[in-house]
Amino acid sequence: MHTKSQARSESDIQTVSVLTLGCSKNIVDSETLMGGISKHNLALCDAPEDADALIINTCGFIEQAKEESINTILDATRLKSAGTIKKLIVAGCLSDRYGEDLRREIPEVDHYFGTMAFDEILKVLTPDFKYDLLGDRVLTTPAHFAYLKISEGCDNPCSFCAIPLMRGGHKSRPIEEIEAEVRTLVGQGVKEFVVVAQDLTYFGLDLYGKRVLADLLRRISDIDGVRWIRLMYAYPAKFPRDILPVIAERSNICNYLDMPLQHVSTDVLKSMRRGITRRATEELIDHIRSAVPDIHLRTTFICGYPAEQTQHFDELCEFVAKTAFERLGVFQYSQEDNTVAHLLGDSVSVEEKERRCQALMEIQREISLAKNEQKIGSRLEVVIDEQRGGEYQGRSEFDAPEVDNEVFVRSAGHLSPGDFVTIEVTDASEYDLFGDLVASEAHLPA
Numbered sequence: 001m002h003t004k005s006q007a008r009s010e011s012d013i014q015t016v017s018v019l020t021l022g023c024s025k026n027i028v029d030s031e032t033l034m035g036g037i038s039k040h041n042l043a044l045c046d047a048p049e050d051a052d053a054l055i056i057n058t059c060g061f062i063e064q065a066k067e068e069s070i071n072t073i074l075d076a077t078r079l080k081s082a083g084t085i086k087k088l089i090v091a092g093c094l095s096d097r098y099g100e101d102l103r104r105e106i107p108e109v110d111h112y113f114g115t116m117a118f119d120e121i122l123k124v125l126t127p128d129f130k131y132d133l134l135g136d137r138v139l140t141t142p143a144h145f146a147y148l149k150i151s152e153g154c155d156n157p158c159s160f161c162a163i164p165l166m167r168g169g170h171k172s173r174p175i176e177e178i179e180a181e182v183r184t185l186v187g188q189g190v191k192e193f194v195v196v197a198q199d200l201t202y203f204g205l206d207l208y209g210k211r212v213l214a215d216l217l218r219r220i221s222d223i224d225g226v227r228w229i230r231l232m233y234a235y236p237a238k239f240p241r242d243i244l245p246v247i248a249e250r251s252n253i254c255n256y257l258d259m260p261l262q263h264v265s266t267d268v269l270k271s272m273r274r275g276i277t278r279r280a281t282e283e284l285i286d287h288i289r290s291a292v293p294d295i296h297l298r299t300t301f302i303c304g305y306p307a308e309q310t311q312h313f314d315e316l317c318e319f320v321a322k323t324a325f326e327r328l329g330v331f332q333y334s335q336e337d338n339t340v341a342h343l344l345g346d347s348v349s350v351e352e353k354e355r356r357c358q359a360l361m362e363i364q365r366e367i368s369l370a371k372n373e374q375k376i377g378s379r380l381e382v383v384i385d386e387q388r389g390g391e392y393q394g395r396s397e398f399d400a401p402e403v404d405n406e407v408f409v410r411s412a413g414h415l416s417p418g419d420f421v422t423i424e425v426t427d428a429s430e431y432d433l434f435g436d437l438v439a440s441e442a443h444l445p446a
Helices: 024-041 063-083 093-105 118-125 162-168 174-185 214-221 242-249 266-272 278-291 308-323 340-344 349-374
Strands: 015-020 053-060 088-091 146-148 192-196 226-230 253-258 296-303 326-332 379-388 389-395 406-409 420-429 432-439
Touching: 015 024, 024 053, 024 088, 024 118, 053 063, 053 093, 063 088, 063 214, 063 253, 088 093, 088 118, 088 379, 093 162, 146 174, 174 192, 174 214, 214 226, 226 406, 242 278, 242 432, 266 278, 266 340, 278 296, 278 308, 308 349, 326 349, 349 379, 349 420, 379 406, 379 432, 406 420
Parallel strands: 015 053, 053 088, 146 192, 192 226, 226 253, 253 296, 296 326, 406 432
Antiparallel strands: 379 389, 379 420, 389 406, 420 432
16 A cells, blocks of 8 residues: 655655546546556555545446536545645546536546546656557456456437447447457456447447457457456347357357347337337347347346336336346436437436336346246356355356346355356345355366
């Protein structure tokens, strides 16, 4: 832990703390920035109060996230006013979208930057800025897994979403660059790669003139040391079905897919500008489950969108009960400035949005319990994330970090984070599995 010398001048920045809010894409941005900070001989520290400079990487996606970001900035200004930190920098989505308003309302912040402004931030931290020292990441996740961002921005026209306003249009990374990053991270001990983007399915369209996610998956799954690859944030319209045989045939690509549907009523989907109907959605789900029989689908829905009438929500509930997703999340609609849906108003009360969210999650709770109970007596491969008391907490290939089920493992021997083990499932709850160790990583097949 680094502490500050009271003798330093106000302009002398030697320690930096980076505070990340929001999604996994923001985590990757912060890790990239931290890599640049470290290479410029600035020390990183966890606690803001121990740093000369604090960088807040904000989220501006929905109202709740914006409030969290603003409150975090205000807390940081108090540290600066007290002299605890010398320089306060705000970056990320909220700063990108509301920079002028923030400068006016919170002038105590020294600098506001948009998303991915790594070089600009480093220039205000050090007089010795060098472009050739950008690139590597400092991982903030547990050492055995990392988020792998393959593109930036989004070209989809969803009426409710402000991501294109903050992140711009879709920009794919070259396949060779992604491969090199995976090899570097494997060399650092990373075994699981969570592939993320605002929309995975557009990958390659801008660089190669076609969607090439399947090609990317083949190439990174061929890299020695890559144990698990999981896919998050796939757009359902124009879904690249050629990835499904790759998922089915490659043992290190998890039978897992995160595909946010947002709604299922064709009327609501049309208002949302999602480019798909209920019939096409159901056909796509059937095709995915047929092509990859053991796949676990994660999706998310928005409750309280202005065009969602009672009959539309009832239709959504019926669809969720019928389709029985393995993983599901729900968000309340958040009215966002300058989006198409903003013109529709915010007609559904907060109380009604909460009621609808709770009703949908109650349906999912019963589905999740039934699916988990079906796993009792079966064997699963599990990666160990941490030790909790007298047992270990991990995840199966069907569970992404932070958002999905946890697996609690009893073992007479010692296990370490990043170990892959085989367990027998002995019990289940709505969102957790419990099991006994059958084999440790050393005894698993290569």
